[in-house]
Amino acid sequence: MANKIITIHEEFNAPVKEVFGILSDHQKFGKICGIKMTRIHDGDDGANGLGSIRKINIGPLPAFEETITDFIPNELIEYKITQGSPIKNHVGTLRFSEQNNKTVLDYTIQLESKIPFTTGIIRTALQNGISKGLKNYASSL
Secondary structure: OOOEEEEEEEEEOOOHHHHHHHHOOHHHHHHHHOOEEEEEEOOOOOOOOOOOEEEEEOOOOOOEEEEEEEEEOOOEEEEEEEEOOOEEEEEEEEEEEEEOOEEEEEEEEEEEEOOOOOHHHHHHHHHHHHHHHHHHHHHHO
16 A cells, blocks of 8 residues: 655745744644644653654544654654554654745655555545645734
8 A cells, every 4th residue: 555645835924933833832733733632742842842742633533642753943843653543654744944034834744544445535634634724824824
């Protein structure tokens, strides 16, 4: 079963430091994307950075955990699912840059479902939900 890739590109009329600060906060990022997300283990920075673990609850699905595996302030956040989920080989990468006084976010998610023939459905649902949330956040700035 092949991995699927989600690619999201969004621009924000705000400085990188501001956008990164919001999207690196697990609870705020979850709220933007319409997902219940709670930090259950602090990262090396005492908050949401490298090594932090967040618990994800999406509707009736069982909760699962994601761990921040790479974190460069105002540049990069990378995470992977580390416990419980119908998704395997899941890695999310958020890359932040500044162009023309705007924050540019390039967000990719690699995933594969453990359940045959459902990877495409999960990919579409994730892409639509996250894209919509990020667009709404961008338009609020």
